[in-house]
Amino acid sequence: MKLYNIKENDEQVSFSQAVRQGLGRNQGLFFPSELPKFDNIDALLEEEFIPRSAKILSALIGDELPEEKVAEMVNQAFQFPAPLNKVKDHTYALELFHGPTLAFKDFGGRFMAQSLAAVSDGGKITILTATSGDTGAAVAHAFYGMENIQVVILYPKGKISPLQEKLFCTLGKNIHTVAINSDFDACQSLVKQAFDDQTLRSEVGLNSANSINISRLMAQICYYFEAAAQLSKEERENLVVSVPSGNFGNLTAGLLAKALGLPVKRFIASTNVNDTVPRYLETGEWAPKPTIATTSNAMDVSQPNNWPRIEELSGIKQWGLETLGKGAVTDEQSAASVRELHALGYLCEPHGAIAYRVLNEQLQPGETGLFLCTAHPAKFKDVVDDILGSDIELPGPLAKHAEMALLSQEMDDDFEALKKVLRAVQS
DSSP states (O other), rough: EEEEEESSSSEEEEEHHHHHHOOGGOOEEEEEEEOOOOSHHHHTTTHHHHHHHHHHHHHHGGGGOHHHHHHHHHHHHHHOOOEEEEEEETEEEEOOOOOOOBBHHHHHHHHHHHHHHHHSSSEEEEEEEEEEEHHHHHHHHHHHOTTTTEEEEEEEEESSSSHHHHSSSSSTTTTEEEESSSHHHHHHHHHHHHHOHHHHHHHTTTTSTTTTTTHHHHHHHHHHHHHHSOOOGGGGGGGGEEEEESSSSSHHHHHHHHTTTTOSSSEEEEOSSSSSSHHHHHHHHOOOOOOOOSSSSSOOOOOOTTTHHHHHHHHHOOOOOGGSEEOOOHHHHHHHHHHHHTTTTOOOHHHHHHHHHHHHHOTTTTTTEEEEEOOOGGGOOOHHHHHTTOOOOOOHHHHHHHOOOOEEEEEESHHHHHHHHHHTTTT
């Protein structure tokens, strides 16, 4: 598999290099030079989730890793389902929260851990990542206890749910968590600064586990195929998919699935009031505003990292960006949608409810709608209980970590302080 740096096209790397390196020069994202095309999609969709996913990922990676090795990696990573749940006629929820940390990030985080182990040359590795909520837990649990790998996770202090925080800030060992006294965009900026510091990068073996890492993004392609496989052929003929969007990795993966041949009529980018992309699609002006804290905190991103990949793919495939649906939802509107879904017999949290609301507004007669539910409602227990007047029972993983002590250190938005942290974990 060959990939190139979107910002500096002359930088071309293998899959192994892209996984180990994370980002290219000038903070450029890596993108596949070629995308395979599956002609007989119906036959592919008849296969089971694991073998189908192995086939998709092996086709993407190419001969760099043997097919049997990729199959082994997928089998280790995808040990949980991605079921569809019918909410009402012509509308389905794709549940991506059945993994160990109850969020869609488990798919990408676990496959990246397998990928890094497969291509590692035995040198020191420091995973540095920023999280607005679910990435942190998925990465922490995927890499927990792995030899020769230290993990440093930055998150905005007080701006993720307490249960999200507990799930990844209570592990210890090789997992180091840092609460930054700022917002998620500041955390993301610190990560980018670290990757721009070539001396530091080499010194600590820096790597990223955000969705900027191509292995995480590739893993997410697979559950879009799994969703379509659970629909009838007639239903997937006019499939519309609404994706709750923050850093835009999830939508990027969906569009890549379409590029590989998955029949999706259109995608909808559904955001909260941090609506840089919907406004850009409306006006053509990229104008990020200061990040606003919302009840859908995993989407509180004003400068989404993965958007350049969407523009790159749209250019390659000659898909006009105007074909992408869009919508921004307030906290009040998402709460109303949580209540609406509950009345339909479906328990949801604000991120999934945002995707449902925009889908519901834009779905046309004759179309089948699919919205992504990216986290278990209990991960946002305080918010959902407040909206519904309920008392959601905590699933096992959350109940266990809720009783454990936080191990995070606190830090200002200060790159010099971050460098000390990174050097300390490898000392």
